[in-house]
Amino acid sequence: MASYEIIDFHTHAFPDALAERAIPALEREATQAGSDIKAFHGGKVSDLLHSMDEAGIERSVICSIATRPEQFESILRWSSEIASARIIPFPSIHPDDRDYQEHIRRIAGEGFRGVKFHPYYQEFYLAEDRMLPVYEALHEAGLMIVMHTGFDIAFERIRRCDPAQVIEVYARFPGIRLITTHLGAWEDWQEVRELLIGRPIYMELSFAVEFLGEGMREMMEAHPSEYLFFGSDSPWTGQAETLAAVRGLGLSDDLLEAVLSGNARRMLGL
Numbered sequence: 654m655a656s657y658e659i660i661d662f663h664t665h666a667f668p669d670a671l672a673e674r675a676i677p678a679l680e681r682e683a684t685q686a687g688s689d690i691k692a693f694h695g696g697k698v699s700d701l702l703h704s705m706d707e708a709g710i711e712r713s714v715i716c717s718i719a720t721r722p723e724q725f726e727s728i729l730r731w732s733s734e735i736a737s738a739r740i741i742p743f744p745s746i747h748p749d750d751r752d753y754q755e756h757i758r759r760i761a762g763e764g765f766r767g768v769k770f771h772p773y774y775q776e777f778y779l780a781e782d783r784m785l786p787v788y789e790a791l792h793e794a795g796l797m798i799v800m801h802t803g804f805d806i807a808f809e810r811i812r813r814c815d816p817a818q819v820i821e822v823y824a825r826f827p828g829i830r831l832i833t834t835h836l837g838a839w840e841d842w843q844e845v846r847e848l849l850i851g852r853p854i855y856m857e858l859s860f861a862v863e864f865l866g867e868g869m870r871e872m873m874e875a876h877p878s879e880y881l882f883f884g885s886d887s888p889w890t891g892q893a894e895t896l897a898a899v900r901g902l903g904l905s906d907d908l909l910e911a912v913l914s915g916n917a918r919r920m921l922g923l
């Protein structure tokens with residue numbers, strides 16, 4: 654197998670005391686929205702590490718999402734506790750956080766590499782005015798932004814974070830390290846092809862191969878290779894299964910290595 658370490662740029666986990674409630678609650682939300690989605694593991698960091706061992710994944714980025722501004726402190730504290738060579742936590746800022754500037758300074762000061770946003774769980778639109786100062790502060794602090802993009806399996810199809818808004822934010826902040834998830838925008842891939850593919854826009858790959866199949870290879874090959882990152886969205890997919898599916902696309906060895914390892918290493922400064 655590969656002689657390089659594999660990095661999963663998009664996973665989720667919860668504090669042990671929370672995982673047993675959080676996973677069934679999130680499954681129920683998805684079921685209510687008409688999507689039968691089941692977690693592949695129990696949602697604890699120990700479950701994720703076990704999944705990584707099974708899949709041959711060396712490191713995972715854990716993306717937390719503050720659904721209320723007050724959750725900043727507890728997410729930051731937990732992120733510090735679980736950070737290790739194998740676990741790279743991205744804390745979270747809520748769009749309504751009045752102390753976002755100080756909080757962004759603390760995130761950067763504690764050595765974290767980025768934050769995660771989710772426009773559905775956090776109720777905002779990607780390119781709306783109130784978000785711009787937040788992106789600016791993150792960009793200036795040298796932090797990456799992992800942004801849920803496209804529709805979401807558990808929510809009504811409102812255009813909260815579509816490719817047109819991705820273009821707007823990139824135009825506003827040249828050089829911003831905003832990583833779109835799900836190959837540019839989940840279930841909005843025709844727009845991704847028209848607006849994002851071929852441009853210097855960072856993309857993570859989870860929840861795409863299951864829907865796009867072979868078509869995914871064509872999109873990836875038409876995109877600048879240094880802008881693509883392997884991600885699974887574990888526990889909502891299996892890491893081993895997603896990895897096998899991406900390997901099965903028939904990408905060149907160089908592109909596969911960039912996607913599974915090199916690009917993430919460079920972005921994370923490893």
Ligand SMILES: [Zn+2]
Binds near residue numbers: 716
């Ligand atoms: Zn996710």
